[in-house]
Amino acid sequence: MTAAPTQPASARPPKPPISWKVPAGIAAFLLVTWWAGSGRFGVGLSIPELFAGLERGQRIMEDLFDPRWQAWRGLIGPFIETLRIAILAALLGCAAAFGMAVLTSRISAPGLRSFLAGKAVLNVVRSIPDLLYAMVFVAVFSIGPLAGIVALILFNIGVVGKLTSETIDGIDTGPLEAAQAAGARHSQAVRTSVVPSVLPNFVAYSLYAFELNLRASLVVGFVGAGGIGQVLFVALNGFRYDVVSLIVICIFIVVFLVESVSIALRRRLV
Amino acid sequence: MTAPHVSTSSTPTPPSTAEKAVRPDKPRRYGPMGLALTAAAAGLWAAWTSGIDPAAILRGPEQLVRILGLMLLPPDLGTVPDALAGMIESLQIAWVGTIIGAVISLPLGLLAAKNVGGRFSTTMARQVLNLLRSLPELVLAILFVSMIGLGPLAGALAIGLGSIGTLGKLTAEVVEGIDRGPIEAAEAVGGERFQVLRWGVLPQALPEIMAFWLYRFEINVRASAILGLVGAGGIGGMLSNFLSYRRYAAAGTAILIVIATTIAIDMVSSRIRRRIIAGPRGPKPTADPIPSADAL
Amino acid sequence: MIRFRNVTVEYPGGVRALNDVSLDVPAGELVVVVGLSGAGKSTLVRTINGLVRPTSGTLEVDGRDISSASKAELRAIRSDIGMIFQGFNLVKRTSVLNNVLMGRLHLVPRWRTMLARYPADDVEVAMQALERVEIVAKSYVRASNLSGGQQQRVGIARALAQEPKVILADEPVASLDPPTSHVVMRDLQRINRELGITTVVNLHFLDLARAYGDRIIGLRDGRIVFDGPGSDADEQVFEDIYGRSLTADDVLQAKAEL
Ligand SMILES: Nc1ncnc2c1ncn2[C@@H]1O[C@H](COP(=O)(O)OP(=O)(O)OP(=O)(O)O)[C@@H](O)[C@H]1O
Numbered sequence: 001m002t003a004a005p006t007q008p009a010s011a012r013p014p015k016p017p018i019s020w021k022v023p024a025g026i027a028a029f030l031l032v033t034w035w036a037g038s039g040r041f042g043v044g045l046s047i048p049e050l051f052a053g054l055e056r057g058q059r060i061m062e063d064l065f066d067p068r069w070q071a072w073r074g075l076i077g078p079f080i081e082t083l084r085i086a087i088l089a090a091l092l093g094c095a096a097a098f099g100m101a102v103l104t105s106r107i108s109a110p111g112l113r114s115f116l117a118g119k120a121v122l123n124v125v126r127s128i129p130d131l132l133y134a135m136v137f138v139a140v141f142s143i144g145p146l147a148g149i150v151a152l153i154l155f156n157i158g159v160v161g162k163l164t165s166e167t168i169d170g171i172d173t174g175p176l177e178a179a180q181a182a183g184a185r186h187s188q189a190v191r192t193s194v195v196p197s198v199l200p201n202f203v204a205y206s207l208y209a210f211e212l213n214l215r216a217s218l219v220v221g222f223v224g225a226g227g228i229g230q231v232l233f234v235a236l237n238g239f240r241y242d243v244v245s246l247i248v249i250c251i252f253i254v255v256f257l258v259e260s261v262s263i264a265l266r267r268r269l270v
Numbered sequence: 271m272t273a274p275h276v277s278t279s280s281t282p283t284p285p286s287t288a289e290k291a292v293r294p295d296k297p298r299r300y301g302p303m304g305l306a307l308t309a310a311a312a313g314l315w316a317a318w319t320s321g322i323d324p325a326a327i328l329r330g331p332e333q334l335v336r337i338l339g340l341m342l343l344p345p346d347l348g349t350v351p352d353a354l355a356g357m358i359e360s361l362q363i364a365w366v367g368t369i370i371g372a373v374i375s376l377p378l379g380l381l382a383a384k385n386v387g388g389r390f391s392t393t394m395a396r397q398v399l400n401l402l403r404s405l406p407e408l409v410l411a412i413l414f415v416s417m418i419g420l421g422p423l424a425g426a427l428a429i430g431l432g433s434i435g436t437l438g439k440l441t442a443e444v445v446e447g448i449d450r451g452p453i454e455a456a457e458a459v460g461g462e463r464f465q466v467l468r469w470g471v472l473p474q475a476l477p478e479i480m481a482f483w484l485y486r487f488e489i490n491v492r493a494s495a496i497l498g499l500v501g502a503g504g505i506g507g508m509l510s511n512f513l514s515y516r517r518y519a520a521a522g523t524a525i526l527i528v529i530a531t532t533i534a535i536d537m538v539s540s541r542i543r544r545r546i547i548a549g550p551r552g553p554k555p556t557a558d559p560i561p562s563a564d565a566l
Numbered sequence: 567m568i569r570f571r572n573v574t575v576e577y578p579g580g581v582r583a584l585n586d587v588s589l590d591v592p593a594g595e596l597v598v599v600v601g602l603s604g605a606g607k608s609t610l611v612r613t614i615n616g617l618v619r620p621t622s623g624t625l626e627v628d629g630r631d632i633s634s635a636s637k638a639e640l641r642a643i644r645s646d647i648g649m650i651f652q653g654f655n656l657v658k659r660t661s662v663l664n665n666v667l668m669g670r671l672h673l674v675p676r677w678r679t680m681l682a683r684y685p686a687d688d689v690e691v692a693m694q695a696l697e698r699v700e701i702v703a704k705s706y707v708r709a710s711n712l713s714g715g716q717q718q719r720v721g722i723a724r725a726l727a728q729e730p731k732v733i734l735a736d737e738p739v740a741s742l743d744p745p746t747s748h749v750v751m752r753d754l755q756r757i758n759r760e761l762g763i764t765t766v767v768n769l770h771f772l773d774l775a776r777a778y779g780d781r782i783i784g785l786r787d788g789r790i791v792f793d794g795p796g797s798d799a800d801e802q803v804f805e806d807i808y809g810r811s812l813t814a815d816d817v818l819q820a821k822a823e824l
Pocket residue numbers: 577578579581582583601602603604605606607608609610
């Protein structure tokens with residue numbers, strides 16, 4: 001707060017003036033929205049177009065609402081592969097993410113240089129979408145689950161690394177100081193005071209990452225990185241919307257189950 | 271993952287004064303151990319049955335370095351104008367999509383909040399949000415492309431629909447977390463339901479909800495950068511073409527543009543988010559707000 | 567045991583928290599430091615274990631120079647100095663025993679710390695420390711489940727587990743209620759007497775200072791304005807230290823009666 005002239009405590013303060021920034025911000029927001037939504041410069045948002053689309057999409061809708069139930073047997077194998085991908089990516093990615101988090105919190109970083117380097121790496125890792133990783137790793141490892149696993153590992157490092165690092169930033173530094181005052185090395189102080197303080201949160205974030213991975217494995221499968229996504233892609237390309245619908249329902253159920261378990265676990269953890 | 275049973279840690283019975291000096295036995299804590307063992311077993315099973323060729327893993331780093339070399343040394347400056355245009359289109363998709371998501375998720379989220387909606391509407395709204403949350407944008411994008419044709423509009427709609435699920439859930443959680451006080455005050459002065467919402471609920475919840483909108487915009491920028499893969503506009507189509515035709519230098523340049531844009535957007539947006547939460551004259555918190563484990 | 571020679575500490579903002587302080591604390595003594603808020607009490611004890619570095623002057627603990635110590639030397643010196651904090655500084659989400667074991671870290675190899683596998687000897691020392699403050703029954707309880715007084719006793723046990731030559735306590739009872747304050751102060755006094763550990767305690771309350779201190783040091787604006795036995799420290803002396811007459815806020819007894 002800026003230094004105001006001292007007033008007797010009972011004087012009514014003047015109403016703070018509304019800064020010009022508020023209307024300017026609103027105007028800028030509207031302008032950008034018009035630009036991004038217009039047909040000429042942007043995405044061409046138009047309501048009639050939408051309804052025309054919905055009409056054209058009628059057959060798709062009909063198929064979507066009439067899932068091809070008998071196809072479920074063929075989905076078990078791909079689903080198990082998806083599960084494998086998600087498990088390996090979550091375990092390896094979250095372990096690496098914990099290391100990154102320790103490096104990128106001011107509180108636990110061993111030095112300024114590793115802090116800055118870690119921050120930069122984490123920002124770059126986080127800025128790349130999961131599917132883009134999958135495309136690149138399909139080029140590296142060729143088609144198959146390995147590409148999907150590595151892509152999701154990097155995705156997890158980004159998500160869990162950031163969340164955990166922010167949690168470390170928020171902890172009480174008293175115990176860390178106590179460890180240092182007892183003659184502990186920095187690494188020992190971090191292990192004994194930072195790690196127990198954030199471990200429950202970290203496990204919760206990891207469970208969350210596992211859920212995200214199950215969902216994301218749909219998408220990385222599109223570019224040939226294995227799992228149920230590959231089956232979905234084939235169904236979509238073949239206009240088999242009844243199969244698409246079945247796959248989506250199955251994913252909904254699987255994600256719902258995993259999420260229920262993981263929410264119950266997270267409640268107990270934190 | 272199966273549910274490892276978490277034992278409710280049994281606290282030792284309070285010692286009588288005579289027992290004060292007695293060392294207790296080390297209690298066994300099965301919960302954490304069970305979780306760790308389950309995770310390890312799942313990992314071993316997954317690694318064992320995956321059929322991944324270890325040699326492929328070993329070749330990976332070398333291949334990665336080779337491809338990164340092709341991508342970055344030297345970059346393909348000729349693709350910069352096209353890539354920039356594609357990135358701008360991706361940003362437009364993310365912007366419009368976020369607004370669509372925000373506008374639709376606000377009423378849905380309010381309905382899904384236990385302290386605002388009725389019991390029936392709350393349950394319904396929650397199920398709708400859950401369903402929407404399990405649909406990836408890319409799948410939605412394919413559906414929209416087949417309905418309204420190739421182009422950025424399909425992408426914006428997919429992003430919009432895809433954002434409703436999470437935004438609605440977070441909105442509901444924020445609204446459930448607010449103070450009862452102002453709601454009761456608004457009810458006490460005889461406010462109608464809408465007025466209670468307007469004066470009792472929204473002023474408290476809106477800053478946080480708006481911060482989530484911005485956060486979602488950051489996520490949507492990443493999502494819109496890949497939608498082009500299925501013809502829904504933006505830089506993604508270009509990228510996937512470059513990669514499948516092995517034009518690695520062009521792909522590398524486009525990826526660099528994606529990285530630079532997302533980092534820039536993240537920085538601006540997280541600054542605005544902090545201001546929204548703390549208020550223009552409030553203190554500046556040093557870290558981003560940490561979502562509670564439940565809110566994730 | 568502790569030797570300050572013309573020690574000055576200036577913080578980055580330009581605040582002179584200690585101004586040309588010279589002080590000797592012989593082995594085995596229990597010294598209480600009193601002074602107003604901002605007088606430099608915390609700074610004084612924190613320079614002793616190198617958490618704050620002197621701007622000028624020299625400081626020796628047990629014959630070893632703190633002011634010029636390298637990182638490794640500083641760790642070695644710190645391992646001989648136990649510290650007790652106002653806010654306890656316990657890791658809330660782990661067991662009491664694990665907290666006390668932090669006092670053994672200087673002796674434990676790094677890999678053992680990483681795996682949390684402490685040698686049996688170190689666990690034994692930690693258990694004995696807990697026994698000394700009569701809280702061993704809580705060894706496997708999470709620190710967050712203890713009361714404030716119990717937490718501070720764990721803090722003392724952690725310091726004891728270092729088998730230190732010096733114990734520093736920065737307002738150890740400021741977060742506790744009056745009866746508990748006396749329990750904790752008596753623990754500190756007993757440890758000082760029984761084990762002969764040199765002890766420096768910052769206190770806010772004058773009656774506590776007089777009751778437990780062999781020797782009282784008065785700080786004002788970073789300078790020592792009084793140094794003598796508790797019996798010499800009468801009202802007049804405290805008015806010198808505080809720069810004003812005493813109020814009810816300055817004594818624990820009065821506060822307890824409020
Ligand atoms: N880290 C720091 N950076 C800058 N100035 C500091 C710092 N720590 C303390 N100071 C300043 O140094 C002076 C002495 O502080 P110190 O904490 O030693 O006082 P104290 O006697 O312990 O007070 P209290 O009873 O409030 O704990 C104060 O003016 C304080 O503002």
